[in-house]
Amino acid sequence: xxxxxxxxxxxxxxxxxxxxxxFGVAGVLNLAHGAFVMxxxxxxxxxxxxxxxxxxxxxxxxxxGVAVIAPLVYRVLIRPIENRTVTVFLATLLLAVLLEQVIIxxxxxxxxxxxxxxxxxxxxxxxxxxxxxxxxxxVVALVxxxxxxxxxxxxxxxxxxxxxSMDRRGAALVGIASHRITLWVWAISGALAAIAGxxxxxxxxxxxxxxxxxxxxxxxxxxxxxxxxxxxxxxAAFIIGYAETIAQAFAPEARGLASxxxxxxxxxxxxxxxxxxxxx
Amino acid sequence: MILHRxxxxxxYPIAVLLxxxxxxxxxxxxxxxxxxxxxxxxxxxxxWAILAMSWDILSGYAGQISFGHxxxxxxxxxxxxxxSVLYGWSPILVIALGGVVAALGGLLIAAPALRLRGPxxxxxxxxxxxxxxxxxxxxxxxIGIPGAEGAILCIPQCLLTYNTALKYYYSxxxxxxxxxxxxxxxxxxxxxxxxxxxxDEEAAQAAGINTAKYKTLxxxxxxxxxxxxxxxxxxxxxxxxxxxxxxxxxxxxxIVAAVLGGMGTIIGPIFGAxxxxxxxxxxxxxxxxxxxxxxxxxxxxxxxxxxxxxxxLRLKLRQWLQSGSGQRRNQKV
Amino acid sequence: MTMKSKTNTIGPILVLDRLTKSxxxxxxxxxxxxxxxxGEILGFIGPNGAGxxxxxxxxxxxxxxxxxxxxxxxxxxxGWPPYRVVNAGIARxxxxxxxxxxxxxxxxxxxxxxxxxxxxxxxxxxxxRERVLQCCTRTxxxxxxxxxxxxxxxxxxxxxxxxxxxxxxxxxxxxxxVAKALATEPALxxxxxxxxxxxxxEVEELSELLRDLQREGRTLVIVDHNMRGLMKLVERxxxxxxxxxxxxxxPGEVAQNPVxxxxxxxxxxxxxxTA
Numbered sequence: 001x002x003x004x005x006x007x008x009x010x011x012x013x014x015x016x017x018x019x020x021x022x023f024g025v026a027g028v029l030n031l032a033h034g035a036f037v038m039x040x041x042x043x044x045x046x047x048x049x050x051x052x053x054x055x056x057x058x059x060x061x062x063x064x065g066v067a068v069i070a071p072l073v074y075r076v077l078i079r080p081i082e083n084r085t086v087t088v089f090l091a092t093l094l095l096a097v098l099l100e101q102v103i104i105x106x107x108x109x110x111x112x113x114x115x116x117x118x119x120x121x122x123x124x125x126x127x128x129x130x131x132x133x134x135x136x137x138x139v140v141a142l143v144x145x146x147x148x149x150x151x152x153x154x155x156x157x158x159x160x161x162x163x164x165s166m167d168r169r170g171a172a173l174v175g176i177a178s179h180r181i182t183l184w185v186w187a188i189s190g191a192l193a194a195i196a197g198x199x200x201x202x203x204x205x206x207x208x209x210x211x212x213x214x215x216x217x218x219x220x221x222x223x224x225x226x227x228x229x230x231x232x233x234x235x236a237a238f239i240i241g242y243a244e245t246i247a248q249a250f251a252p253e254a255r256g257l258a259s260x261x262x263x264x265x266x267x268x269x270x271x272x273x274x275x276x277x278x279x280x
Numbered sequence: 281m282i283l284h285r286x287x288x289x290x291x292y293p294i295a296v297l298l299x300x301x302x303x304x305x306x307x308x309x310x311x312x313x314x315x316x317x318x319x320x321x322x323x324x325x326x327x328w329a330i331l332a333m334s335w336d337i338l339s340g341y342a343g344q345i346s347f348g349h350x351x352x353x354x355x356x357x358x359x360x361x362x363x364s365v366l367y368g369w370s371p372i373l374v375i376a377l378g379g380v381v382a383a384l385g386g387l388l389i390a391a392p393a394l395r396l397r398g399p400x401x402x403x404x405x406x407x408x409x410x411x412x413x414x415x416x417x418x419x420x421x422x423i424g425i426p427g428a429e430g431a432i433l434c435i436p437q438c439l440l441t442y443n444t445a446l447k448y449y450y451s452x453x454x455x456x457x458x459x460x461x462x463x464x465x466x467x468x469x470x471x472x473x474x475x476x477x478x479x480d481e482e483a484a485q486a487a488g489i490n491t492a493k494y495k496t497l498x499x500x501x502x503x504x505x506x507x508x509x510x511x512x513x514x515x516x517x518x519x520x521x522x523x524x525x526x527x528x529x530x531x532x533x534x535i536v537a538a539v540l541g542g543m544g545t546i547i548g549p550i551f552g553a554x555x556x557x558x559x560x561x562x563x564x565x566x567x568x569x570x571x572x573x574x575x576x577x578x579x580x581x582x583x584x585x586x587x588x589x590x591x592x593l594r595l596k597l598r599q600w601l602q603s604g605s606g607q608r609r610n611q612k613v
Numbered sequence: 614m615t616m617k618s619k620t621n622t623i624g625p626i627l628v629l630d631r632l633t634k635s636x637x638x639x640x641x642x643x644x645x646x647x648x649x650x651x652g653e654i655l656g657f658i659g660p661n662g663a664g665x666x667x668x669x670x671x672x673x674x675x676x677x678x679x680x681x682x683x684x685x686x687x688x689x690x691x692g693w694p695p696y697r698v699v700n701a702g703i704a705r706x707x708x709x710x711x712x713x714x715x716x717x718x719x720x721x722x723x724x725x726x727x728x729x730x731x732x733x734x735x736x737x738x739x740x741x742r743e744r745v746l747q748c749c750t751r752t753x754x755x756x757x758x759x760x761x762x763x764x765x766x767x768x769x770x771x772x773x774x775x776x777x778x779x780x781x782x783x784x785x786x787x788x789x790x791v792a793k794a795l796a797t798e799p800a801l802x803x804x805x806x807x808x809x810x811x812x813x814x815e816v817e818e819l820s821e822l823l824r825d826l827q828r829e830g831r832t833l834v835i836v837d838h839n840m841r842g843l844m845k846l847v848e849r850x851x852x853x854x855x856x857x858x859x860x861x862x863x864p865g866e867v868a869q870n871p872v873x874x875x876x877x878x879x880x881x882x883x884x885x886x887t888a
Contacts, residue, residue, distance in 0.1 A: 101571045
């Protein structure tokens with residue numbers, strides 16, 4: 001359970017980091033983020049099951065696909081209305097339900113479980129059986145987060161992203177082209193969502209409305225960690241991931257409730273999250 | 281001369297249009313006496329219109345964007361189902377109590393919500409709706425439908441009338457009553473205080489407005505009205521269940537209705553709700569496409585007509601009327 | 614126009630008593646004490662980032678002081694919510710004008726007259742509209758909206774009913790800020806850089822209005838980042854730097870004060886460019 005919790009948590013972290021990056025850098029609370037997770041999964045199903053591509057190619061296709069769709073969404077839909085916060089907020093919500101409908105039209109609302117695990121088999125550790133696929137998911141998630149961290153702290157583009165998330169105006173003053181960087185952030189965020197979507201689907205299957213669960217989890221994680229704070233959302237992902245795993249072990253029907261309860265408490269006591277700056 | 285930015289001038293053409301529509305809707309049962317499907321759809325449209333207006337007063341006016349309006353809808357509906365099954369009180373009392381319970385729910389949410397702004401608040405409302413859904417599913421009442429989680433069947437206790445036309449008139453009357461009340465409220469000093477909070481909360485405080493009090497009031501009023509719509513809905517369908525009352529879809533649909541018709545207008549969301557329900561019920565042959573169309577239209581409206589269709593229409597109408605009289609005036613000046 | 618809670622006490626109308634505000638480890642304001650005398654116009658000056666706006670936010674209840682007290686007309690108002698402070702008789706304007714975007718100019722002003730009681734007949738609609746009209750005419754908003762003020766007899770014919778803030782020029786927005794503050798019927802008016810971005814003629818016009826307000830018995834505190842613009846208007850200035858008081862006194866004296874000159878030179882004039 002300790003390990004499974006860890007593995008699930010790292011996937012939550014992937015979803016949450018992408019979500020918080022878009023908020024931190026672009027100032028957009030992207031309610032379609034859950035839909036990106038879902039679109040990634042369905043792109044892979046389409047490529048693998050219908051086009052009969054090999055699994056790794058299908059995975060790569062899905063990740064790239066979302067990494068292209070996400071910045072497109074920003075460029076076409078969000079950017080023209082960028083400075084109207086409420087409109088953007090509602091637009092991403094409508095986009096999310098619209099994407100749900102698109103998926104339902106193409107794939108029906110039935111759950112799909114035909115995306116096979118990346119690797120078969122598993123092993124038993126301390127009485128818990130751990131499929132290799134889950135282990136892989138955890139490892140991939142951690143590697144991706146590590147790479148992201150290296151990217152953000154080492155490369156020029158990455159540093160620009162970090163600077164933007166700290167202070168938009170300051171970044172503009174030192175000559176960071178915020179629109180180009182924002183496109184990058186949407187692409188990265190989309191790719192992270194797609195990776196998470198692929199693995200979640202390969203353990204649990206997926207259905208169109210699943211995106212709402214992803215969104216709520218991402219949202220709770222990010223609020224718990226403090227909106228816009230990348231390290232905060234990493235910590236929070238593990239707290240929520242474990243809470244969910246433990247809750248599920250004791251009472252399966254409580255899945256999703258644990259994160260809600262945590263969220264309610266955090267929202268009430270410390271709205272700026274564990275690592276967030278106090279809103280002024 | 282700034283034509284497109286006129287302040288508060290009365291718009292008689294719209295008033296006339298509304299009156300005509302009102303007469304038309306009152307005559308519907310006369311013209312289609314056999315079409316109970318139509319009437320039933322229109323009853324739903326009225327219920328959704330009430331719900332959308334309740335969203336508009338909280339989110340469109342007071343600026344507290346709610347993502348979980350099904351919370352209030354569900355509270356009102358469940359209160360109705362319980363009270364009618366357990367005590368068999370009169371519908372008017374039960375519907376009013378449904379509203380009261382939902383208003384109390386609004387106060388309950390307002391307490392933490394006062395400390396939250398923007399997206400946090402929206403998330404809070406969403407969580408409240410999800411939590412109520414989960415909670416009701418745990419409920420296994422003796423009066424419930426066996427097998428269905430948390431569902432209550434309340435036929436025949438909560439049946440208004442077998443006469444669909446009469447039920448339609450009830451729903452229409454209720455909708456108009458609420459529209460009138462909310463419209464009056466929105467144009468009153470209380471509505472102005474709500475709008476001040478929406479536009480700039482800190483500036484509203486600097487103007488001496490007790491924002492916490494007005495926000496709480498907005499939650500209570502919105503909760504009450506949404507509760508009434510939920511209560512009427514239960515009287516319409518004769519049962520209450522988490523999936524029929526607390527579906528997240530309702531929360532999204534009211535937003536769609538308000539965006540289509542025009543946020544912050546009270547009357548606009550009525551049209552949005554009618555459009556939504558008519559498309560949803562009459563284009564069933566399109567299957568999932570009808571939702572696709574609905575959401576796509578809403579997104580396009582948000583993008584290209586951000587103020588909503590009704591305010592835009594009013595503007596166009598006024599410009600059109602003024603282009604006639606405007607020329608005359610220009611000659612004089 | 615009547616004023617709220619007119620207690621004819623001679624002496625300071627506002628007292629800041631060792632006021633301190635820290636954000637995390639940063640002391641934005643520390644141990645700041647000064648008085649505002651009843652009926653004066655006080656210049657409140659400091660280089661950029663000196664903490665002037667923070668002090669306003671502390672007085673008006675936007676922030677709660679970490680330590681220290683704010684006394685208004687002898688009453689401890691520290692930690693009061695903003696609306697109570699306003700109702701007690703302190704109004705403020707914002708450095709960057711913050712109009713209610715979707716409301717007409719007259720409604721912007723009317724918002725300041727709204728009571729907080731849900732069921733009340735006081736002040737009546739008529740009374741409130743009267744007050745709105747007065748504030749619009751005397752701040753020159755009617756002219757800004759394109760109407761001769763002599764033709765502006767009642768609210769229903771006022772041009773401010775037709776204009777929205779986004780159609781106003783910058784000076785108009787500044788006037789709207791003052792009108793909004795005035796409509797709350799303050800005894801003490803806190804103005805945050807009211808002259809920023811105005812032409813010489815506009816500064817003169819606004820100064821005249823402020824003098825008028827003082828003559829009516831109101832007290833004014835005017836923030837600016839330099840003294841030049843305030844010299845003719847204010848009788849006394851308080852200078853702060855890094856959240857502490859540097860100097861206090863008549864403008865001429867203070868301008869000669871070497872400590873004050875030092876503070877401004879250290880900022881190397883960059884402070885003069887703020888909008």
